[in-house]
Amino acid sequence: MSVKSRLAPLIPPHRLIDDPLRLLAYGTDASFYRLIPKLVVKADTEAEVVAVLAACAQENVPVTFRxxxxxxxxxxxxxxxxxLLGDGWNGAVVEAGGARIRLQPGIIGAEANRRLAAFGRKIGPDPASIDSAKIGGIAANNASGMCCGTAQNSYRTLxxxxxxxxxxxxxxxxDAVSVAAFRASHAALLESLGQLAEQARADDVLAARINKKFAIKNTTGYALNALVDFTxxxxxxxxxxxxxxGTLGFIAEITYDTVPDHADRANALIFFADAALACRAVAALKTTPVSAVELMDRAALRSVEGKPGMPAxxxxxxxxxxxxxxxxxAxxxxxxxxxxxxxxxxxxxxATIGGVSFTTDAVEGAKLWKIRKGLFPAVGAVRPLGTTVIIEDVAFRVEDLAAATTDLQALFVKHFYTEAIIFGHALEGNLHFVFTQDFGxxxxxxxxxxFMDDVAKLVVDKYDGSLKAEHGTGRNMAPYVEMEWGKAATDLMWRIKEMLDPAGLLNPGVILDRDPQAHLKNLKPMPAADVLIDTCIECGFCERMCPSHGLTLSPRQRIVGWREMARxxxxxxxxRRDEIGTLYDYHGLDTCAACGLCATACPVGIETGTLIKALRGRKQGRMAQAVGQLAADHYGLLMKATAWGLGAAAMVDTVAGSARNRRRLPTMAQPALQGGGDGADAVVYVPSCAARTMGPALDDPVTACLPDATEALLKKAGFRVIFPAGLANLCCGQPWDSKGLADIAEAKARDMAAALDAASDHGRLPVIMDTATCSARLKSFTPVLDAVEALHDLILPRLSLHPIEGPVLLHIPCSVRKMGLEDKLLAVAKACATQVVVxxxxxxxxxxxxxxxxxxxxxxxxxxxxxxPEGCHEGFSANRTCEIGLADHGGIPYRSIIHLVDRVSRRAEG
Structure with a gap:
C-alpha cells in the first residue's frame, strides 16, 4: 500500500494532494532549496497527524511538517x-489576565499579539516575519528577532x-493526568533522557561548552541547554x-508566558564614521534601557538611498x-x-555624525524602521535575473562584533560578493548578511x-560564534554542526535524534546530516519568467493575504508555477510545460481574485494579480477581444440588460426557492446632470456600474438602492449633487482589466476621466465614487474621492450622528486597504455604531x-x-459585489457604509 491509500479512508481527497502543479508549489519555501514532495497532506486535527505518522511508519516513508x-x-x-497545517489549527486562548497565552501552531504570530494587545502584553519571540510566520514554525525554529534576544525567545518563555x-x-x-500517563507509558524514554542530562551535567567541559554556546543567540543543532537547565x-x-x-516531533499546541508590550517608545537613527565605532557604541548601550539596537553597514544604507521615504x-x-x-x-x-x-x-x-536625537512620534519612528526593514527587499529587488537572494545570520560576542563585521566584509571582497550588505540585531551580536547567488x-x-566554508571558519575558528543565530540550522548549516559544536556535543544530538525518532523518518537531512556536501544539493532554480514577477524572492509573506491560498494556489505558488513553465x-x-500549464489554467488563472492584497505584504511590492491579468489577456483570442470591444462600445445597453437579467433571475430564484444573489431591480432613474440640494457647495457623484445594476437583496429590509441613498446623504449634508454627462455609458474599465483586456480597460478609464474632468470643472469640484474597487482604479487616471474618504473628510463634519446599538460587522475591501483608507473606514463605522466587529x-x-x-x-x-457574533444582524462594507458574497455566506444583509451613515445622521445645525 501507499501512504495515500492508507490515509484515503481517514482524510478527504481534497486534502490529499498529488497533482504535479501543487506538488511543485509546495516544494518551495523561503529558502534557496527545492524538493518536490510525493504527497501533500493537509491535516486538520491531532488525530489526523497521528494517522499520517502511522501511515508513514507503516510504509517507512519520511514526513516533514510545515x-x-x-x-x-x-x-x-x-x-x-x-x-501541512490545515484550517483546524487556529485556536488561541488568553489566560491569567494576559500573563499566558495558549496557541495552536496555525496561528500567525502577529495575530497572537493582537489577542494580547488589550492586556498590554505580547509573546516574547518577535521575528521579522511575525506578520506571516505561524506559531508552529516560530517555536520549531526558536525564532527570535529584534527585541527578544536570548531572554524572551520560545525556549525561555515556554x-x-x-x-x-x-x-x-x-x-x-x-496536564498532570496526561503527564502521569506519559511517564508510565514512556518510562524508558524518559529515563534515557534523564541519564543523558546527568552525563552532560557531569562532564564539566561539555556543560561549560553548552552554557557558553547559549550565552549568545544560537539555533545551530538541538537545544542542548535543555540538558543542563532542567532535571x-x-x-x-x-x-x-x-x-x-520538526525532526523530533510535532508541536500541537504551545503555552507561552507573555512579556510586557510597552506603548511608549522612542527611536533614534545614529550615524558613525565606520562600523568599528558603531560596534563600540553597541557595547556601551548593552547595559542601558534599550529594547533594540539595529546595525546597518554602509552597503546596507546605500541599498536604500534615494528610495521613497528615505532621508536624503x-x-x-x-x-x-x-x-x-x-x-x-517604557x-x-x-x-x-x-x-x-x-x-x-x-x-x-x-563620536557620531549628526549627534543623537530621539523621536517619540510614532509616525517618525515608523519612517526610521522603514529604513531597516527595507534592506532585505532592496537587495532582492535589484538582483540579476536568474539569481536568488540569500540571507544568512550569525552571532558573535558583542565585544567581537566590530572585528567580525570587518572580517565578513573582507570575505565578501575575496569571493566577489560585491553587492552584499550587513545588518542585524547588534545588541545580541547577531549579524545578517544578504547577497545574491546564481546556482545555474x-x-x-x-x-x-x-564562501560558506570561509564563513564557517571565521565564525567558529576565529570567534567561536554561532553559525545560525535565529534562522534555524535547516539544510544549509547541517553539514557544519559538528564543526561548531565539536564531536562530543554532536554525538549527544545524534543520540537525542535516535531516541525520539528511531526510524529516522522525521524531516531527515535537517539539523543533522553526515553528507558534507548536503548544503550544495537540491538548490532551487530561479529562472527569468516575466518582468512583472522576476524580483520575487519566494518568501511567502503574501500568502496570508490571498483569498485562494489553500483552495488552489497562493501568489508565491502562482509565481513558482509560472517560473517552472518558463524554465x-x-x-x-x-x-513538462503542458503538464503544469493544463493545471495552471484553473489553479493559477481562474481562481486568482487579482485583488492586489499580495502586494501590500510583499517585501518587494509584487502584485501577482498583475501577472495573472496579463496571462489572461495573452490567452484571449480575437473573438474575445471583439466581444470585449463590442461591450465597451455599447456599455449603456449592456448594463440595462444586466439589470433586467438580474431582476429576471431573482424572479426565477424566488419561484425555485433559491436564496443566492437575488437582487431587486435598481430604482435609480436616469439622473439629471445637476441634482437638487439647497447647499452652495457642489460635488460630482459617480454611481458605479455595480451600484447602478445590483439593487438590494429581495430579503433585505432596506429597499433603497445605493445611488439613491448616496444622493440623499449628500443632499442632507448640504451638497448640490452633479452627475457626469453620459453616465450610463461610463465605466472605470475594471471588468475588462480583470479579464486581461488592458487596452479596452484603459480606453474606458480615460473616457470616464474626461467626463469627470468636465463635470468637475477641471478638478475644481470634488468627485465622489461609491465603490472602492472603481475608486482605486480611477485614482490612476483622474483625481477622485472614494466614498470612504468622502464620508470621513467631507460629509461627517456636516452631520449630527446618533449611533445605533451594535454589534455590526465591518468588511474592509481589498481596494480600501490598498488605498490606505482602512483607518478611515473603521472610524466612520465606529462613529455610527456602538460596537464594530472586523x-x-x-x-x-x-x-x-x-x-x-x-x-x-x-x-x-x-x-x-x-x-x-451573537446579536449581530447586519454588516457593512464599501464595495457592492463584496456585499453580495458577504451576505450570502454570512447569512445577514451587507450594505454599503453609506447606508449606515444615512440612517444614523441628520444635518448638523449651522
Missing amino acids: AAGTSLSGQAVTDSVLL AAMRLILADGTLVDTG DPVDILQHLMIGSE MLADLPADAAALLVESR GDQSDLAANIAAIVAALDGI SDAEIQRYGA AQAAGDVV PDGVTCCGFAGDKGFTTPELNAHALRKLTV
Whole structure:
C-alpha cells in the first residue's frame, strides 16, 4: 500500500494532494532549496497527524511538517510526504489576565499579539516575519528577532506544550493526568533522557561548552541547554522540541508566558564614521534601557538611498559609515524620558555624525524602521535575473562584533560578493548578511561553497560564534554542526535524534546530516519568467493575504508555477510545460481574485494579480477581444440588460426557492446632470456600474438602492449633487482589466476621466465614487474621492450622528486597504455604531467582480472563517459585489457604509 491509500479512508481527497502543479508549489519555501514532495497532506486535527505518522511508519516513508513555509534554511521542504497545517489549527486562548497565552501552531504570530494587545502584553519571540510566520514554525525554529534576544525567545518563555512523538503518542505537559500517563507509558524514554542530562551535567567541559554556546543567540543543532537547565525529563523533552525543526516531533499546541508590550517608545537613527565605532557604541548601550539596537553597514544604507521615504542625507555619508537604529520602550512618558537620558549619557564620548536625537512620534519612528526593514527587499529587488537572494545570520560576542563585521566584509571582497550588505540585531551580536547567488553553473555553486566554508571558519575558528543565530540550522548549516559544536556535543544530538525518532523518518537531512556536501544539493532554480514577477524572492509573506491560498494556489505558488513553465519552455521540455500549464489554467488563472492584497505584504511590492491579468489577456483570442470591444462600445445597453437579467433571475430564484444573489431591480432613474440640494457647495457623484445594476437583496429590509441613498446623504449634508454627462455609458474599465483586456480597460478609464474632468470643472469640484474597487482604479487616471474618504473628510463634519446599538460587522475591501483608507473606514463605522466587529481571518472576500458568480468556490473559501457574533444582524462594507458574497455566506444583509451613515445622521445645525 501507499501512504495515500492508507490515509484515503481517514482524510478527504481534497486534502490529499498529488497533482504535479501543487506538488511543485509546495516544494518551495523561503529558502534557496527545492524538493518536490510525493504527497501533500493537509491535516486538520491531532488525530489526523497521528494517522499520517502511522501511515508513514507503516510504509517507512519520511514526513516533514510545515506551517507558513517562511523558513529560510530549507527545513520546510521534502521529497517525501509533506504534512501541512490545515484550517483546524487556529485556536488561541488568553489566560491569567494576559500573563499566558495558549496557541495552536496555525496561528500567525502577529495575530497572537493582537489577542494580547488589550492586556498590554505580547509573546516574547518577535521575528521579522511575525506578520506571516505561524506559531508552529516560530517555536520549531526558536525564532527570535529584534527585541527578544536570548531572554524572551520560545525556549525561555515556554510554559507548556502539547506534542506528538514519532510513535503517535500525544502528551500535554500542562496536564498532570496526561503527564502521569506519559511517564508510565514512556518510562524508558524518559529515563534515557534523564541519564543523558546527568552525563552532560557531569562532564564539566561539555556543560561549560553548552552554557557558553547559549550565552549568545544560537539555533545551530538541538537545544542542548535543555540538558543542563532542567532535571525533569518531561521539561527536558519539551524544551528539546523548541528549535528542533520538526525532526523530533510535532508541536500541537504551545503555552507561552507573555512579556510586557510597552506603548511608549522612542527611536533614534545614529550615524558613525565606520562600523568599528558603531560596534563600540553597541557595547556601551548593552547595559542601558534599550529594547533594540539595529546595525546597518554602509552597503546596507546605500541599498536604500534615494528610495521613497528615505532621508536624503544617506547619500552624503562617508564611504565607510555605519548606523545604529536604537529603540527604547517604557511604561509611561516619564520612564521613557529617563531611558533616553541614560542612553544619551552612555554614548557621550563616542563620536557620531549628526549627534543623537530621539523621536517619540510614532509616525517618525515608523519612517526610521522603514529604513531597516527595507534592506532585505532592496537587495532582492535589484538582483540579476536568474539569481536568488540569500540571507544568512550569525552571532558573535558583542565585544567581537566590530572585528567580525570587518572580517565578513573582507570575505565578501575575496569571493566577489560585491553587492552584499550587513545588518542585524547588534545588541545580541547577531549579524545578517544578504547577497545574491546564481546556482545555474557548477562554478557558481563551488564559489558559494567556498564562501560558506570561509564563513564557517571565521565564525567558529576565529570567534567561536554561532553559525545560525535565529534562522534555524535547516539544510544549509547541517553539514557544519559538528564543526561548531565539536564531536562530543554532536554525538549527544545524534543520540537525542535516535531516541525520539528511531526510524529516522522525521524531516531527515535537517539539523543533522553526515553528507558534507548536503548544503550544495537540491538548490532551487530561479529562472527569468516575466518582468512583472522576476524580483520575487519566494518568501511567502503574501500568502496570508490571498483569498485562494489553500483552495488552489497562493501568489508565491502562482509565481513558482509560472517560473517552472518558463524554465520548461526554455529547455524545450514541452511535456513538462503542458503538464503544469493544463493545471495552471484553473489553479493559477481562474481562481486568482487579482485583488492586489499580495502586494501590500510583499517585501518587494509584487502584485501577482498583475501577472495573472496579463496571462489572461495573452490567452484571449480575437473573438474575445471583439466581444470585449463590442461591450465597451455599447456599455449603456449592456448594463440595462444586466439589470433586467438580474431582476429576471431573482424572479426565477424566488419561484425555485433559491436564496443566492437575488437582487431587486435598481430604482435609480436616469439622473439629471445637476441634482437638487439647497447647499452652495457642489460635488460630482459617480454611481458605479455595480451600484447602478445590483439593487438590494429581495430579503433585505432596506429597499433603497445605493445611488439613491448616496444622493440623499449628500443632499442632507448640504451638497448640490452633479452627475457626469453620459453616465450610463461610463465605466472605470475594471471588468475588462480583470479579464486581461488592458487596452479596452484603459480606453474606458480615460473616457470616464474626461467626463469627470468636465463635470468637475477641471478638478475644481470634488468627485465622489461609491465603490472602492472603481475608486482605486480611477485614482490612476483622474483625481477622485472614494466614498470612504468622502464620508470621513467631507460629509461627517456636516452631520449630527446618533449611533445605533451594535454589534455590526465591518468588511474592509481589498481596494480600501490598498488605498490606505482602512483607518478611515473603521472610524466612520465606529462613529455610527456602538460596537464594530472586523472578523478575524477574512481579507479579500473572493467575490472578485464576477467570480462570485462564475467561480463561487473562491468566494466560499475566502469567507470560510467569516463568523457572525451573537446579536449581530447586519454588516457593512464599501464595495457592492463584496456585499453580495458577504451576505450570502454570512447569512445577514451587507450594505454599503453609506447606508449606515444615512440612517444614523441628520444635518448638523449651522
